[in-house]
Amino acid sequence: MSLGQSVDKPRAAPASPSEAHPQPSPPLALAPHPRSAPLASGRLASIALGQAVASVIHDSVTREDAVLHIEHFRLWYGEKQALFDISMPIPRGRVTALIGPSGCGKSTLLRSVNRLNDLIDTVRIEGQMRLNGDPTYGPGVDVIELRKRMGMVFQKSNPFPMSVYENVVYSLRIDGERNRRVLDEVCERSLRGAALWDEVKDRLHESGLSLSGGQQQRLCIARAIAAEPEVLLMDEPCSALDPIATGKIEDLIQELRGTYSVLIVTHNMQQASRASDYTAFMYMGRVLEYGATSDLYTKPHLQETEDYITGRFG
Amino acid sequence: MSSETPSVVAAPALAAPALAPPATRAPSSDRGRRGRIGGTVLSSGEPMVWLTGGALTIALAMIVCLLALIVSRGLTTFWPAKLVQIRTAGGQMLLGEVTGRERYTPDSQMLAERPPADAERIRAAAAAGDGTVERRWLRTGNFDVAATHFQWIDEPLIVEETQPEWACLVERRSWGRFHGFARSMLVDGEPVATEPAAVWRAFDEHHAAARDRLRKRTRLAKHDLGAVSRRKNDARLDVIRARLSDGAGSPAHAAAQAELAREEVWETAENARVAAEIDALDKENARYQLLLATADGQEKLVPLAEIVRAYSANRLSWFDRLGVYLSRWGEFLSDEPREANSEGGVFPAIWGTVAMTLFMSLAVVPFGVLAALYLREYARPGLPVSVLRIAVNNLAGVPSIVFGVFGLGFFCYVVGVRVDQLLFPAELSEHTPTFGTGGLLWASLTLALLTLPVVIVTTEEALAAVPGSMREGSYACGASKWQTIWRIVLPRALPGVMTGVILAMARGAGEVAPLMLVGAMKSASELPIDGAFPFVHPQRSFMHLGFHLYDLGFHSQNSEAARPMVFTTALLLIAIVAVLNVTAVRLRSRLRKRFGVESV
Ligand SMILES: Nc1ncnc2c1ncn2[C@@H]1O[C@H](COP(=O)(O)OP(=O)(O)OP(=O)(O)O)[C@@H](O)[C@H]1O
Ligand SMILES: [Mg+2]
Numbered sequence: 001m002s003l004g005q006s007v008d009k010p011r012a013a014p015a016s017p018s019e020a021h022p023q024p025s026p027p028l029a030l031a032p033h034p035r036s037a038p039l040a041s042g043r044l045a046s047i048a049l050g051q052a053v054a055s056v057i058h059d060s061v062t063r064e065d066a067v068l069h070i071e072h073f074r075l076w077y078g079e080k081q082a083l084f085d086i087s088m089p090i091p092r093g094r095v096t097a098l099i100g101p102s103g104c105g106k107s108t109l110l111r112s113v114n115r116l117n118d119l120i121d122t123v124r125i126e127g128q129m130r131l132n133g134d135p136t137y138g139p140g141v142d143v144i145e146l147r148k149r150m151g152m153v154f155q156k157s158n159p160f161p162m163s164v165y166e167n168v169v170y171s172l173r174i175d176g177e178r179n180r181r182v183l184d185e186v187c188e189r190s191l192r193g194a195a196l197w198d199e200v201k202d203r204l205h206e207s208g209l210s211l212s213g214g215q216q217q218r219l220c221i222a223r224a225i226a227a228e229p230e231v232l233l234m235d236e237p238c239s240a241l242d243p244i245a246t247g248k249i250e251d252l253i254q255e256l257r258g259t260y261s262v263l264i265v266t267h268n269m270q271q272a273s274r275a276s277d278y279t280a281f282m283y284m285g286r287v288l289e290y291g292a293t294s295d296l297y298t299k300p301h302l303q304e305t306e307d308y309i310t311g312r313f314g
Numbered sequence: 315m316s317s318e319t320p321s322v323v324a325a326p327a328l329a330a331p332a333l334a335p336p337a338t339r340a341p342s343s344d345r346g347r348r349g350r351i352g353g354t355v356l357s358s359g360e361p362m363v364w365l366t367g368g369a370l371t372i373a374l375a376m377i378v379c380l381l382a383l384i385v386s387r388g389l390t391t392f393w394p395a396k397l398v399q400i401r402t403a404g405g406q407m408l409l410g411e412v413t414g415r416e417r418y419t420p421d422s423q424m425l426a427e428r429p430p431a432d433a434e435r436i437r438a439a440a441a442a443g444d445g446t447v448e449r450r451w452l453r454t455g456n457f458d459v460a461a462t463h464f465q466w467i468d469e470p471l472i473v474e475e476t477q478p479e480w481a482c483l484v485e486r487r488s489w490g491r492f493h494g495f496a497r498s499m500l501v502d503g504e505p506v507a508t509e510p511a512a513v514w515r516a517f518d519e520h521h522a523a524a525r526d527r528l529r530k531r532t533r534l535a536k537h538d539l540g541a542v543s544r545r546k547n548d549a550r551l552d553v554i555r556a557r558l559s560d561g562a563g564s565p566a567h568a569a570a571q572a573e574l575a576r577e578e579v580w581e582t583a584e585n586a587r588v589a590a591e592i593d594a595l596d597k598e599n600a601r602y603q604l605l606l607a608t609a610d611g612q613e614k615l616v617p618l619a620e621i622v623r624a625y626s627a628n629r630l631s632w633f634d635r636l637g638v639y640l641s642r643w644g645e646f647l648s649d650e651p652r653e654a655n656s657e658g659g660v661f662p663a664i665w666g667t668v669a670m671t672l673f674m675s676l677a678v679v680p681f682g683v684l685a686a687l688y689l690r691e692y693a694r695p696g697l698p699v700s701v702l703r704i705a706v707n708n709l710a711g712v713p714s715i716v717f718g719v720f721g722l723g724f725f726c727y728v729v730g731v732r733v734d735q736l737l738f739p740a741e742l743s744e745h746t747p748t749f750g751t752g753g754l755l756w757a758s759l760t761l762a763l764l765t766l767p768v769v770i771v772t773t774e775e776a777l778a779a780v781p782g783s784m785r786e787g788s789y790a791c792g793a794s795k796w797q798t799i800w801r802i803v804l805p806r807a808l809p810g811v812m813t814g815v816i817l818a819m820a821r822g823a824g825e826v827a828p829l830m831l832v833g834a835m836k837s838a839s840e841l842p843i844d845g846a847f848p849f850v851h852p853q854r855s856f857m858h859l860g861f862h863l864y865d866l867g868f869h870s871q872n873s874e875a876a877r878p879m880v881f882t883t884a885l886l887l888i889a890i891v892a893v894l895n896v897t898a899v900r901l902r903s904r905l906r907k908r909f910g911v912e913s914v
Contacts, residue, residue: 116786121694148792158783161806161909171791174801207908223791233790 058291064091073127097272100282151224155236157216159208167208171227194222214245234264388885391878392642397481397627401474409609414451439470455491463875480510484624497605524618549577554740656876666856673758682769710767718828721760752833754842755852765818776810812902826860834861859887
């Protein structure tokens with residue numbers, strides 16, 4: 001980590017971002033890589049030197065219908081580059097997990113999808129994403145409208161200081177929805193969807209902050225799915241929860257599969273293997289390998305992936 | 315960082331041998347050990363605990379003493395004491411309440427001014443003791459007879475001291491208290507009772523009715539006559555308005571003049587009617603009189619209606635005293651002031667204080683919150699914003715009288731005059747400013763300006779304390795910036811905003827200096843909020859407890875008489891500020907509970 005950064009710094013402080021990448025980024029590596037990929041040390045070393053490394057993306061991913069396309073996406077926090085030329089499709093109706101060591105840019109990538117990073121003044125980006133074909137970056141894009149098409153669940157549950165009911169229907173409220181019947185219906189559907197209905201149906205008008213931690217997180221999930229988002233973004237949704245609450249949320253993610261396209265960040269390998277269809281392994285701002293979860297866990301193409309998943313580094 | 319650390323450690327190590335010559339090895343090691351001992355005492359923190367704790371104790375003790383003084387003096391003012399009749403060696407007869415005692419050392423110059431016999435007695439008493447003499451501070455009342463309310467009585471001069479059973483204390487509408495004895499009760503100039511018990515029975519019989527008539531008379535004189543003259547004044551102003559807008563001689567002007575003529579006829583009739591009514595009441599009241607006599611026999615005839623309260627002080631049981639005490643408090647809280655504010659109640663001042671504070675809060679909260687929102691949520695952090703923030707903070711340190719000057723110079727003389735020119739040209743042509751002079755509105759705005767920094771600073775802190783995760787959650791739901799602020803940030807920051815309001819009210823309610831310039835009055839005949847349309851009169855000047863206090867303590871002709879009221883008024887002011895604060899604190903804790911904020 002520290003080695004990577006110290007080597008990275010001088011390279012990542014260019015006057016213009018394109019200077020950092022003199023060579024054009026390679027297109028998606030479609031061909032499945034043989035086991036005889038470069039040695040782990042070699043690949044990591046070239047990343048540490050700031051060289052571009054092609055992502056290994058399995059065929060199984062590219063065959064899927066994608067809801068979101070990430071295209072040559074790069075991001076800088078001030079002078080420091082956090083994402084390097086990321087290109088990946090996110091399959092529709094599936095659960096896609098992002099794994100990788102701490103600080104590798106998972107949250108950054110997730111927050112770039114719904115442009116929450118816009119809130120940080122120092123952030124600068126290049127590249128593009130497309131949600132169902134619509135570009136999400138560019139001068140003509142209405143960020144507010146864009147965010148309404150996505151839902152997000154944060155690592156730390158963040159219910160709003162208002163009643164359970166108002167928390168769930170928040171995104172409808174800000175759209176000016178007044179019809180009580182619509183609101184009631186959405187509230188119940190979302191709470192049922194988040195497996196919370198039975199626990200809170202009698203206390204819908206109590207403060208959302210009066211729920212337990214696990215319930216609060218499910219409340220946030222209910223809030224995120226209330227507007228029927230095209231993509232559901234989850235950033236380590238279980239990291240602050242006990243095993244039982246975690247189990248409930250994992251079951252919930254299983255149920256959401258098919259209805260929603262989920263992009264989830266997790267540190268928990270078991271969780272990724274249990275709950276996701278596809279997994280992308282990130283390292284230092286790059287996607288190293290991306291494929292079906294079962295493939296990645298049983299026969300990864302890259303030595304680094306195997307090392308990380310088996311806990312030998314990271 | 316790691317590269318600096320060794321050099322820091324190395325420096326003293328290198329310097330030490332150079333500073334300590336080898337010859338003085340033994341003493342230096344001694345000094346070293348003592349230094350270490352000192353170090354351990356200091357590092358153990360004991361002295362700092364004592365220092366900080368002591369400072370806190372002293373500060374608290376001073377505040378407690380101040381409060382205790384005000385509360386004890388303020389609460390005891392109205393308690394009816396016994397009346398003591400004292401005969402002095404000089405033959406003086408005095409009747410009064412002992413309100414204080416002290417020992418003093420008589421000096422020769424003072425003694426020279428006394429009658430020789432008195433001086434001799436005092437000197438002898440002083441010589442017999444330790445050179446000091448005790449004296450009493452006697453509240454004698456009878457200002458109309460004795461031209462003083464209080465008198466010092468030297469203990470050695472007291473020849474006889476009794477508590478006459480029928481000594482009475484009569485509180486009058488003018489001239490203050492009367493201490494003496496009831497001689498007789500007169501109806502139509504004929505005595506109906508002469509025995510003290512019978513006199514007081516007769517007094518009780520007629521007093522309430524006489525007071526009622528007086529109250530009715532006051533209402534007639536103030537409300538009915540006031541309404542009549544207001545109506546006529548309106549008609550007169552209509553004439554001026556018609557002249558100003560349509561020109562003299564225009565049909566509108568003529569119509570207004572005709573209306574004014576009709577009003578004048580009506581006014582004369584109405585005035586005559588009310589005057590007759592008042593006259594009847596006065597005649598009836600003039601029939602009932604109480605003949606009183608001072609302790610030394612001077613007689614005084616007092617109309618019953620002039621008597622606010624009368625009691626035989628030495629015959630009262632404890633419950634009777636409590637009754638008198640509570641009735642005095644009742645009068646104090648609900649009545650208008652009399653006798654240049656030194657007697658009666660302070661109701662208009664309470665009303666003015668509360669109205670002004672609430673108006674101020676209404677003005678300061680929106681401005682403060684909006685300014686803080688801009689500073690915290692919209693302005694791009696940087697040098698200009700930091701400078702602005704420091705400037706706002708410094709605004710809190712500007713002496714309040716400066717705000718008063720600004721309020722007078724800007725609100726009254728610039729804005730107020732413009733408003734008058736636009737909306738009240740008729741009044742202005744009569745040289746009676748409406749908004750162009752001090753009033754509730756300008757006073758509230760001036761104090762709002764004064765307390766603005768407090769609200770801005772606390773609101774900014776509250777806004778900063780709203781967790782970023784909540785804002786992000788809201789943005790992630792597709793909320794715009796303003797929606798996030800309005801629905802998430804502001805509700806969550808509300809308890810903190812309330813803290814700012816509390817601090818602002820505490821500061822504003824007690825502020826006097828600027829008010830003297832922008833509308834607080836020694837006495838105001840009309841309340842700023844009353845039952846007359848349009849109910850709220852922001853242009854009216856008003857009474858304020860703080861200013862009342864200042865006026866009582868330093869501007870009444872008879873500051874001795876006013877002194878008891880000073881403490882009571884101070885107590886009341888503190889109580890009102892406390893009540894306003896407690897209300898706001900209650901509100902805040904409810905908000906906190908509702909929004910699940912532990913502390914802001
Ligand atoms: N607001 C920010 N300003 C500057 N740098 C940031 C900011 N947020 C993140 N970074 C940097 O960007 C890099 C990626 O951070 P990110 O939060 O995306 O990592 P992550 O993969 O989510 O890590 P974790 O698993 O610990 O959550 C890190 O090196 C981090 O220091
Ligand atoms: Mg993260």
